[in-house]
Structures are given as structure tokens and as C-alpha cells.
Amino acid sequence: MVAVVTVARSMMGGDDAAEIMSELGPEHLRLLRFCSSRSSVADLATELDLPLGVVRILLADLRERGLVSIHQPVSAGLHDVRILKEVADALRKL
Amino acid sequence: MPYANSEQTGDRQPVPVAIKILVAGGFGVGKTTLVSSVSEVRPLRTEEDMSEPSSLVDQLDGVERKTTTTVAMDFGRISISDDLVVYLFGTPGQRRFWFMWDELAYGALGAVVMADTRRLADCFPSIDYFERNGMPFVVAVNCFDEARRYPSETMRSALNLTDDVPLLLCDARQRASSRDVLVALVEHAVARLSSGRHVTPAR
Numbered sequence: 075m076v077a078v079v080t081v082a083r084s085m086m087g088g089d090d091a092a093e094i095m096s097e098l099g100p101e102h103l104r105l106l107r108f109c110s111s112r113s114s115v116a117d118l119a120t121e122l123d124l125p126l127g128v129v130r131i132l133l134a135d136l137r138e139r140g141l142v143s144i145h146q147p148v149s150a151g152l153h154d155v156r157i158l159k160e161v162a163d164a165l166r167k168l
Numbered sequence: 169m170p171y172a173n174s175e176q177t178g179d180r181q182p183v184p185v186a187i188k189i190l191v192a193g194g195f196g197v198g199k200t201t202l203v204s205s206v207s208e209v210r211p212l213r214t215e216e217d218m219s220e221p222s223s224l225v226d227q228l229d230g231v232e233r234k235t236t237t238t239v240a241m242d243f244g245r246i247s248i249s250d251d252l253v254v255y256l257f258g259t260p261g262q263r264r265f266w267f268m269w270d271e272l273a274y275g276a277l278g279a280v281v282m283a284d285t286r287r288l289a290d291c292f293p294s295i296d297y298f299e300r301n302g303m304p305f306v307v308a309v310n311c312f313d314e315a316r317r318y319p320s321e322t323m324r325s326a327l328n329l330t331d332d333v334p335l336l337l338c339d340a341r342q343r344a345s346s347r348d349v350l351v352a353l354v355e356h357a358v359a360r361l362s363s364g365r366h367v368t369p370a371r
Binding site for chain 1: 183184185186187188206210211212213214243245246248249252253254255257271272275277343347350351354355357358361362
């Protein structure tokens with residue numbers, strides 16, 4: 075849900091770009107545009123106003139074609155006191 | 169876009185650390201208010217399998233074969249830096265949405281359980297849930313204008329809270345107050361981590 079999606083391969087240029095693009099639906103292309111901002115899966119669902127499950131399926135299609143990477147970022151921060159203290163300090167300034 | 173930066177170097181850009189915090193509690197206790205007072209809040213839709221109780225509530229005439237239902241939850245995001253983002257998920261309070269909790273709880277830093285002194289029992293299920301899976305949580309009593317105030321000790325005892333669980337009074341409409349609740353939760357998680365009580369994922 076908070077996994078971060080990044081664009082794995084630029085669709086600009088490349089011989090097979092046109093072929094891959096032709097396999098994708100308009101929702102895929104819209105999603106792909108939003109992925110360039112390193113958003114989480116939940117962010118993408120709200121940006122596109124699509125249910126989470128739909129976004130997951132679209133992302134799976136994009137990943138299958140090597141267009142996006144999906145990273146699980148969560149566990150890194152949870153056990154790191156330094157990161158958590160940074161979070162607490164930042165929240166205090168809100 | 170908070171994530172956008174001008175230093176993108178192809179595939180090697182660092183992945184941000186995402187901290188997930190749940191905001192739980194009974195129906196109408198102020199979860200949406202708290203999330204929206206500290207962050208930009210947006211509805212997040214999920215298509216979920218319909219549970220038995222839900223099918224009794226949702227009108228299914230004519231769509232008897234429908235087995236999923238759309239659930240909207242509050243979703244807030246606080247960007248701390250390019251590499252560090254806090255996500256808030258307001259978990260649907262009604263009992264019929266409990267089936268969503270395991271996924272929400274997975275990998276979460278901790279939870280804010282919101283309570284209303286007029287309907288204290290509404291937050292028991294949330295407290296039970298987080299106690300069971302060992303996730304750090306704080307209880308935030310949302311001080312509604314018309315609700316009676318009780319001493320903290322009275323509320324702790326009514327909620328059967330152990331001494332190590334922080335209990336705070338808050339006004340979810342106030343940004344500073346909601347912020348303090350989140351800070352208390354993160355500090356509580358840090359304290360538990362420092363004392364060797366590991367933050368255990370839900371599964």
C-alpha cells in the first residue's frame with residue numbers, strides 16, 4: 075500500500091517503445107505518467123481516483139513489461155531509532 | 169509533487185522511507201478530523217470482498233452476485249523530506265470493515281486509537297486489536313465540546329490500559345493538538361524500540 079513505484083525504463087525512444095505502448099490501455103498510460111513522481115501505490119490510487127485493487131492490477135501489467143519498479147520501503151524505517159527521531163522532530167515543527 | 173526532484177539519475181534514485189501510521193477508533197470519533205488537521209486528506213478507495221455483515225447492511229437486491237464493495241478510507245500524507253514520508257490511514261471504524269485491518273496494520277509504525285468519553289466502549293475493539301498484534305499505540309481522547317471531562321486515571325482504568333500506553337487528551341480540530349498526538353506515538357515507538365521491545369509486524 076505504501077510501496078513506492080518508480081519508472082524503471084523511459085518510454086522515450088527505443089525501438090520497441092511503440093509496440094509496448096500499443097499494448098497498453100489509457101489507464102496504464104495515465105498511471106505511468108504519475109509514476110514518474112515516485113509515488114506510493116496509495117498515492118497513485120488517490121491521484122487517479124481508482125480503487126487500490128485496480129491500481130495494483132495496472133501496476134502489475136506495467137511491471138511485467140519492465141516499465142516500473144515497485145519497492146517495499148517500509149521495514150527500513152520502523153526499526154531505526156535515528157529515522158524515527160527525525161520523524162518526531164519534523165512532526166513537532168508542523 | 170513532493171517526490172519530484174531534479175537529481176533523478178535514472179534507476180538509481182533512492183527510494184523514500186515511508187512511515188505508516190493508522191488512526192483507528194469508533195464511528196464518528198474524529199478520525200477524519202484528525203487526519204485532515206495535520207495533512208492533506210484524500211479518500212482512498214478499495215474494492216474489498218463483502219463480508220457477511222456488510223451484505224446485511226448493503227442493499228443487494230438486483231446485484232446478488234456482487235461480492236465486493238467499495239470502501240473509502242481517509243488517507244493523509246506528510247512529506248518530511250524528499251526521502252521520508254509519513255502516511256496516515258484512517259481505518260474504517262465500523263465492525264464490518266475489520267477484515268481490512270490486517271493489511272493496513274502490516275508494516276505500520278503504530279496506531280492512534282481515538283476515543284470519545286461518551287462512547288468509550290467503541291474503541292475497545294481497536295485497543296484489543298493493537299494489543300494482540302503487539303503494535304505500539306497511543307489513546308487520544310477527543311475532547312468534544314459537549315462531552316464530560318474525566319481525570320486521566322479514570323479513563324485509563326475504564327479502558328483497562330497498561331501503564332506503558334500513553335493516553336492523551338486532544339482536540340482533533342486543532343492542528344497543534346493532532347500533531348502532538350502523532351509526536352507522542354512516534355516517541356512511544358522510539359521508547360519501545362530503545363527498551364528492546366521490538367516493533368512486530370502484524371504477520
